[in-house]
Amino acid sequence: MIALEPYLDLIISVVYVVGIVLFLSLFALFATWLERKVAGHIQDRLGPMETGGWHGWLQPIADAIKLLIKEDIIPAAADKKLFKLAPYLVFIGSLAGFAVLPFAANLIGSDLNIGVYYVIAVTSLVVIGILMAGWASNNKWSMYGAMRSAAQMISYEIPVALSLLIPVMMAGTMSMVEIVDNQAGGFWNWYVFRTMPFSLIAFVIYFWASLAEVNRAPFDLPEAESELVAGYFTEYSGIRWAMFFLAEYGDMFVVSAIAATVFLGGWYAPFPFLDIIPGPIWFIGKTAFLVFVQMWLRWTLPRLRVDQLMYVCWKIFLPFSFANLLLVGLWVVLKG
């Protein structure tokens, strides 16, 4: 029996990584179910009902098994190496974001002191993965989808980063845990409600821009099925496509979790007396609520045009973010 003491960190890391992958898969599965239920009820219908007992809750399991045993097509004209590599890259880009999400004060993959910056950095892997998928498919729709996706994600990274800078400036740190710790003690301390209305505008801009980051409606141009079949994953089938799907829902969780962390007080309860409920529940609850809002928006709004998308980013979000940043900077400096 070797002494486990020196390896405790290692073991905990491995367990944490496995746990995160499991959590991501389960979350993605049930998010698809939730999305279909939300879509159904918004349209006055029911959504999955028959598979499994209560409200079709086994539907995602059936879908997952079916996708696993589906034929895996690699088109003859595709660039086979890149075609196989792309889903993993996208998935890794999504999974890497989970490393710095603070589920609780000590339930965090790694409390990097550049946490927020790290998340913005690793999303660029997703861009490359999507470009790779689009090109490797050797399909014009995939190609258009990939280029739209890359253009949109790179453009919207700027308002996202500028909006995230506002809580970073207010907290004086980029570490996720410290940012959350600065928001302790009731919802009036959350950054979204401090320095009204600047941080509220920052939150709204972040949330909208993050929709574009994860290719969700109304910014789902890259996978616009009425014009581009299915965008960059047109040629993907079975489990490879499921990885893209997993990555999309993982990304939804990551961007919502970051919003919950830096604007909505992370694992802290809105009222101090509710702190008896454990932190991870608050964190996941807030994140799940934001994911719900993303779905709600998706089934409310139509898709934007490309020029409208770029107009919103460069002519509205960007100047407002800069002005916001300047004003909050002044506020922070003047307050000392």
Add this chain to the structure above:
Amino acid sequence: MNATYKYFRDIYLGVTTVSLGMWITFRHFFMPTITVQYPREKLIYPPRARTELRNAIESCNGCLQCARACPVEIIHIETAKAQDEDNAGNMPDGKPRKLLVLTFDVEMSKCVHCGLCVEVCPTESMHWNNEHEHVTFTREELMRHWATYPPEEVRRLQERDEILKAEKAKQAAEAAAKKAAAGDQPAPKPVSKPAADGAEKPAQPSAAAATPAIEKPAKPESGDGTDSPQKENGKEKA
């Protein structure tokens, strides 16, 4: 419009309309759903709704009106004259059954659900069934066989009908020959069908030939479909 004004107005409109839209969908989120959970609950349609086509064969008198009305010509009916030995029974309206419906086949795979056959049916045996569960695994199953006679019975009745008809034709030919011999009519009509068509006009002056000649015009009314060749002919013309 001032560009600056338009810019801020656009932002204002964007924010307000998105909020309004979200409010509307949010309300719908809590509205009761209108879904009919199909295999468990079923909608009941009015009787004339074009659902599934059916023929109540016991009330079908084999008049062929549906087959003639059908725009896609998918109703195939064969009948035979009922004889006393058949014990054909009565129609639902109480009158004795004159025709046995040997086959009543509908190629449901080609049906356009226009409803013309239902409109023209004098006995209302063609009807809409108010059901939808008529999905099949093969195309052959979509051929609807509504007549209940087994194939050998159909063959026997058809043969019997042939014999009866041949007898009748012979009688008619004999009658015509007799008439030709008796009177000063031009050409004798040896074959049954032209005789049936042509007998009407020449039959009128001669009272002696009246009995068979009157029977003949009666034949196309009720018995255009007594045997298949005649039916096919009639259909081709239609």
Add this chain to the structure above:
Amino acid sequence: MILHFLTQAVFWFLVILTVGSAIVVVFNKRILHSAFALLFTLCGVAGLYVFLSADFLAASQMLVYVGGILTLIIFGVFLTARMYNMSIPEQTHQRFLALLPVLGLGGIIFYVLNSAEWHLITPMVAPTTENLGKMLLTTYLVPFEVASMLLLAALIGAIRLARPRKEDHDD
């Protein structure tokens, strides 16, 4: 022991990833495969920065090089006509002539590597961002501002080039 071994393994993995994909970048015939292989080179370099506990630099490497420059390169390849499957000629006709600069450059690099004094520093765990920020806005303010002026000029130039001309489009 195991931890040390793992650290070494990760380090060598990063080294092989960086150098190996760099070789692919140079020798691959298809230009787009080279561009995508550059991704792994850049990621490997970012990983090596992490080993130097330069976390901010590592993340910047990812953000700027992978998210910005590599995407730009790929877009460039995408948008250039007939470049998708262009194969780069691999033979050179003046091998001996090419050998001279290669040897010269290699010699200089080797000399520099040999003569430089290598300070072995222990990795710091302290945050680097604060120091970086302070130094950029105090000691290195002038180069920082010059760089930003250059970028601003490039930005304005790009906008000027991309704008439609007045005669093409007047509203």
Add this chain to the structure above:
Amino acid sequence: MSIIEGRFEPNIIITSVDALFNWSRSRSLWPITFGLACCAIEMMATAASRFDQDRLGIFPRPTPRQADCMIVSGTVTAKMGERVRRLYLQMPEPKWVIAMGSCANSGGPYWQHGYHVVKGVDQIIPVDVYIPGCPPRPEALLDGFLKLREKIEQCTIAKKTG
């Protein structure tokens, strides 16, 4: 699946794996969305609020690569037949076809004089379920899916299915 095809007699493992696979396949039938004629309107109505095919896990997909079954909804003209066949070939195995409406079943009103119509989509691709109707009501389409489920439940990994 090809490794185990035809090697085993049905045993307890094969049958329970079959049950799981067939359950998942039949509960998550994703059709590829394309409409050819008037039947497509009823197909859309099936997806809409009143009949809501999503209840049964039927979830239209935009690309054939992600689809499990194909609803041939409407008149297959000779020109379109080529495309229908290509879309079918692009779908990953296992895949099923639902012929919806008279035109897809056998040419419908064009069966006699329609020089331009494929007389039944089963002449170009194998059809599993035929739904009569012109167009079939949403209930009929849902019933077609339910019948298709019955068919899927007879699949087994131990031998190739037709």
